[in-house]
Amino acid sequence: MEKIDLKLLKEIAELEGTPQGAYNIRKNGGAGGRACTEHIVIDTKTDKPGIDIRIAPGTQHESVHIPVIITETGLTELVYNDFFIGEDCDVDIIAGCGIHNTGCETSQHDGVHTFYVGKNSRVRYVERHYGEGEGSGARIMNPQTIVYLEEGASINMETTQIRGIDSTKRETKVVAGAGAEVVITEKLLTHGAQTAESDMEIILQGEDSSGRVISRSVAQDTSQQVFYPRMTGEARCFGHVQCDSIIMGNAKIKSIPAIIADSMEAQLIHEAAIGRIAGDQITKLMTLGLTEEEAEEKILEGFLQ
Amino acid sequence: MEKIDLKLLKEIAELEGTPQGAYNIRKNGGAGGRACTEHIVIDTKTDKPGIDIRIAPGTQHESVHIPVIITETGLTELVYNDFFIGEDCDVDIIAGCGIHNTGCETSQHDGVHTFYVGKNSRVRYVERHYGEGEGSGARIMNPQTIVYLEEGASINMETTQIRGIDSTKRETKVVAGAGAEVVITEKLLTHGAQTAESDMEIILQGEDSSGRVISRSVAQDTSQQVFYPRMTGEARCFGHVQCDSIIMGNAKIKSIPAIIADSMEAQLIHEAAIGRIAGDQITKLMTLGLTEEEAEEKILEGFLQ
Numbered sequence: 277m278e279k280i281d282l283k284l285l286k287e288i289a290e291l292e293g294t295p296q297g298a299y300n301i302r303k304n305g306g307a308g309g310r311a312c313t314e315h316i317v318i319d320t321k322t323d324k325p326g327i328d329i330r331i332a333p334g335t336q337h338e339s340v341h342i343p344v345i346i347t348e349t350g351l352t353e354l355v356y357n358d359f360f361i362g363e364d365c366d367v368d369i370i371a372g373c374g375i376h377n378t379g380c381e382t383s384q385h386d387g388v389h390t391f392y393v394g395k396n397s398r399v400r401y402v403e404r405h406y407g408e409g410e411g412s413g414a415r416i417m418n419p420q421t422i423v424y425l426e427e428g429a430s431i432n433m434e435t436t437q438i439r440g441i442d443s444t445k446r447e448t449k450v451v452a453g454a455g456a457e458v459v460i461t462e463k464l465l466t467h468g469a470q471t472a473e474s475d476m477e478i479i480l481q482g483e484d485s486s487g488r489v490i491s492r493s494v495a496q497d498t499s500q501q502v503f504y505p506r507m508t509g510e511a512r513c514f515g516h517v518q519c520d521s522i523i524m525g526n527a528k529i530k531s532i533p534a535i536i537a538d539s540m541e542a543q544l545i546h547e548a549a550i551g552r553i554a555g556d557q558i559t560k561l562m563t564l565g566l567t568e569e570e571a572e573e574k575i576l577e578g579f580l581q
Numbered sequence: 582m583e584k585i586d587l588k589l590l591k592e593i594a595e596l597e598g599t600p601q602g603a604y605n606i607r608k609n610g611g612a613g614g615r616a617c618t619e620h621i622v623i624d625t626k627t628d629k630p631g632i633d634i635r636i637a638p639g640t641q642h643e644s645v646h647i648p649v650i651i652t653e654t655g656l657t658e659l660v661y662n663d664f665f666i667g668e669d670c671d672v673d674i675i676a677g678c679g680i681h682n683t684g685c686e687t688s689q690h691d692g693v694h695t696f697y698v699g700k701n702s703r704v705r706y707v708e709r710h711y712g713e714g715e716g717s718g719a720r721i722m723n724p725q726t727i728v729y730l731e732e733g734a735s736i737n738m739e740t741t742q743i744r745g746i747d748s749t750k751r752e753t754k755v756v757a758g759a760g761a762e763v764v765i766t767e768k769l770l771t772h773g774a775q776t777a778e779s780d781m782e783i784i785l786q787g788e789d790s791s792g793r794v795i796s797r798s799v800a801q802d803t804s805q806q807v808f809y810p811r812m813t814g815e816a817r818c819f820g821h822v823q824c825d826s827i828i829m830g831n832a833k834i835k836s837i838p839a840i841i842a843d844s845m846e847a848q849l850i851h852e853a854a855i856g857r858i859a860g861d862q863i864t865k866l867m868t869l870g871l872t873e874e875e876a877e878e879k880i881l882e883g884f885l886q
Binding site: 509521523524525526527528529530531532533534535536537538539540541542543544545546547548549550551552 | 814826828829830831832833834835836837838839840841842843844845846847848849850851852853854855856857
């Protein structure tokens, strides 16, 4: 692997070289390496671009890395990855896409990830987006994530996009069965003239299902962000959506959540706040010797931690 | 006035007979009485149904009552009332509509109220909706309220619809100038197969403007409620939207707020919660000797207080 590939892998998957366990690296639309394990089998799709990942029932404490790296300018791809996770598993899935665009054409990765999570399985899904390159070509990512949780299953999804992606439209849909649990943590920072939209739908369909969405974002310069988190309760369930945003410069942020109770036994809560960094927080850090810029950076870092 | 008129007036405006101060009573689409004062002049519009209410600058501690009562079945009306409020006023405006429908045809009142509130004036606006009558004819009310607040002006708007209105679509829009203050308290109870929709837009346009929306609702039986409160901050401002709903029976509630920061100096907060009455609250009141129904009624009463 080239140096630039290794740097992108580190940014999006905290990897030093090739991952442990099962993995599939996609590089510039082609194969960049693959490994299966006894319990985790990865196959290339035959009908469209993408892979099928099959995780055997009872697989415990294993991980799958499926990073995507793009270093060619002008590459645009749409990839479908399907995860079939058996019952009683406990696995980590680490996805992510890094684009290094030094050219003047748009580089774009659109990934559609669908998870079928079997009874009582626990999945931790981490997705990082990162862009760099001094070229004028845009770096675009439109991830779509669809999750079906069977009885007692859970997903803990962490998505992070910190700097470098010019335009993103994220769509997430989770359907939770009886006793299933959804936790989504979304972290986003936009700067320059970037735009980001996050459309999220959580359907608490089964009895005693629960959902929690924590969204934290920072919009700098003239960037624009729009959030549409929707939580629907169709049975006895508990749902909580919390969106906090810091606005800076001439940025614009819209937060348009929806909580929808279709059952008298649904308990749904939503909280959202948009505001700038409190002046006294900056002053306090400056008295400790930081410059205004350093103080601001520290506060944002803590906020997006 | 007839006995039924007096009962409706009491329900919607807490009036015992004719109001004090300026008033205009509209009954079954016609004139039901009017009084002006030295500072408050009411004129019938010449181009469309409705009235113009002109309040002279400096008018202090006066009130205007403009109740509407409908006792005929099959009456449908659309009325425009415009309020021109001078500078430095402090006035109470009490509107409201009561429908007594014993027939089988729909009785409907749609009122468009526009307020032009002059510099540093304070307006308290109270609007109550009430329906009754054992007829099969529907009782429908679609109020539209538009408020323009000049510098330093304020409006405190209280709307209440407790029982009896089969269908309502409420639209409220407030534009707040520099230092202006908007407070809206909305109370709603629907039952049977009633539907209610409330669409609200608060635009904090001026520096140091502020807005606060408190919405409390109860949906019983198979009734349906939808809330769309939107708060936009276009300057240094503070906005807070708070929606709490109690869901009962097979009712459905959607709460779809939006907070939109178009300025880095806008501070906006939203909170929403939908849930049923806590079981331990009922148990506690039952140990004090109340039946389950009485306990429920007491809790709802407190919630909508």
